[in-house]
Amino acid sequence: MIRFVPTNRLEPGDIVARPIFGANGAVLLRPGAVLSAFEIRRLAALGFPGVYVRDPDSPVTDVPDVISDATRAAAINRLWHTFRDLEQGNRIHCAPLFDSIDEMLSDILSEPDVVVNLGDLRTHDGYTFGHSVNVAAMSLLIGHDLGLSIKELRTLGVGALLHDIGKIAIPPETLRQRGPLTSEQWQMIRQHPRMGFDILRRYYEFSLAIAHIAYQHHERLDGSGYPRGLTGDSIHRYARIVAVVDIYDAMRSERVYRPAVPVHEVLEEIRKGAGEKFAPEVVNRLLRRVAPYPVGTTVLLTTGEVGVVIEVPAEQRDRPVVRVLLNPSGRPVKGQLLRQLAKEEDVGIERVG
Ligand SMILES: [Fe+2]
Structure with a gap:
């Protein structure tokens, strides 16, 4: 399970889930590396927008890429x-x-x-x-x-x-x-x-x-x-x-x-x-x-629920599968609640973020 974390919200102890490349293509941090406060400051100084870290609570298993x-x-x-x-x-x-x-x-x-x-x-x-x-x-x-x-x-x-x-x-x-x-x-x-x-x-x-x-x-x-x-x-x-x-x-x-x-x-x-x-x-x-709402995007649904995109169907890229995290009153949802927008035609994406 992985999650994208902006550099300014990384914490020491976070574990890198996808490799981080330097400007010349060399790997700066490998998957499995445990971030220290020093490394987080260095990433910020180098201008990295963020890092994919391991997170057992994240609903996102992997983000596929076009090339390896x-x-x-x-x-x-x-x-x-x-x-x-x-x-x-x-x-x-x-x-x-x-x-x-x-x-x-x-x-x-x-x-x-x-x-x-x-x-x-x-x-x-x-x-x-x-x-x-x-x-x-x-x-x-x-x-x-x-x-x-x-x-x-x-x-x-x-x-x-x-x-x-x-x-x-x-x-x-x-x-x-x-x-x-x-x-x-x-x-x-x-x-x-x-x-x-x-x-x-x-x-x-x-x-x-x-x-x-x-x-x-x-x-x-x-x-x-x-x-x-x-x-x-x-x-x-x-x-x-x-x-x-x-x-x-x-x-x-x-x-x-x-x-x-x-x-x-x-x-x-x-x-x-x-x-x-x-x-x-x-x-x-x-x-x-291109998936307009890529895997890992946080979305507000027209139902008032907030969730994370966990899958993008190949046939309907603009109607992703969303795992609902918060109900319309902003309370955490217990258990697995999925909205499959490709099947639930009356539910849409209100906005991103
Ligand atoms: Fe150019």
């Missing part, structure tokens, strides 16, 4: 090396990046019906790496659902993994800045897709499509994107996938300047942009894959 912890850690580590190589003026090692995409593909193909339930628990500093790995995994999932071949998926996956590589040219202080950006800083950020393209096209191992994913991932169908303001079909179809997944994962993440947006609100926002900014076929696939 090992695949995720290796991919983050390879990206970290890639950025470091570039910073030091060395050539990128391309083969390990394709290896990571192959590992992600085999994870995804072995669990083809996986529901997207959680992001990773990244720090602010490790943002680009954790984010890029999420974007690659989700792009592969959507590309798979759109019927791309394995060869096409490998291209899409590597492009998605490296979509933000042009950020190497942006000073880290700018990326981490809390306040509004100056117009020069904003100009520099708008150039990262082109920078990425210029880097990637120098490698014969990377096809032009991979470089174009980096170049076009901030373009929008209506021409409101950057850097070139491309419209509609002139945006590469792989870039149209990565654009949607990128915005989804960015909104889902906690940032220095704002907390994470709840999943159902992110999906609503993306749904509103379908056809105008985002490719509708991509948005449809995303909506079919």
Whole structure:
């Protein structure tokens, strides 16, 4: 049984239930580790939003992930090396990046019906790496659902993994800045897709499509994107996938300047942009894959009861199974009371939190 606890509410003695990765993909804390006051302070200092801990009273048994912890850690580590190589003026090692995409593909193909339930628990500093790995995994999932071949998926996956590589040219202080950006800083950020393209096209191992994913991932169908303001079909179809997944994962993440947006609100926002900014076929696939109320979410039901989502049915992702913890008058419910929203049509979710 596991429970997500925000870092400021962790207590010494809490036992880690899911591994915690550092910015380079190394495991900082393994499952089973007992947290000390020192480690909790360190997690807070590193900017971790929270930790999955063991909790015998929690109704949540496990939170499935799209890719395995090992695949995720290796991919983050390879990206970290890639950025470091570039910073030091060395050539990128391309083969390990394709290896990571192959590992992600085999994870995804072995669990083809996986529901997207959680992001990773990244720090602010490790943002680009954790984010890029999420974007690659989700792009592969959507590309798979759109019927791309394995060869096409490998291209899409590597492009998605490296979509933000042009950020190497942006000073880290700018990326981490809390306040509004100056117009020069904003100009520099708008150039990262082109920078990425210029880097990637120098490698014969990377096809032009991979470089174009980096170049076009901030373009929008209506021409409101950057850097070139491309419209509609002139945006590469792989870039149209990565654009949607990128915005989804960015909104889902906690940032220095704002907390994470709840999943159902992110999906609503993306749904509103379908056809105008985002490719509708991509948005449809995303909506079919992602649980709007992921496992572990606390919800207030229209009955006035408060509970926790413990399961998300594959057929009706917006109608989860909720274990009721408090009755409408706020008293704890004794025993196992489940609301299966897929079967109880008159019960809905009033709000999250
Ligand atoms: Fe970007």
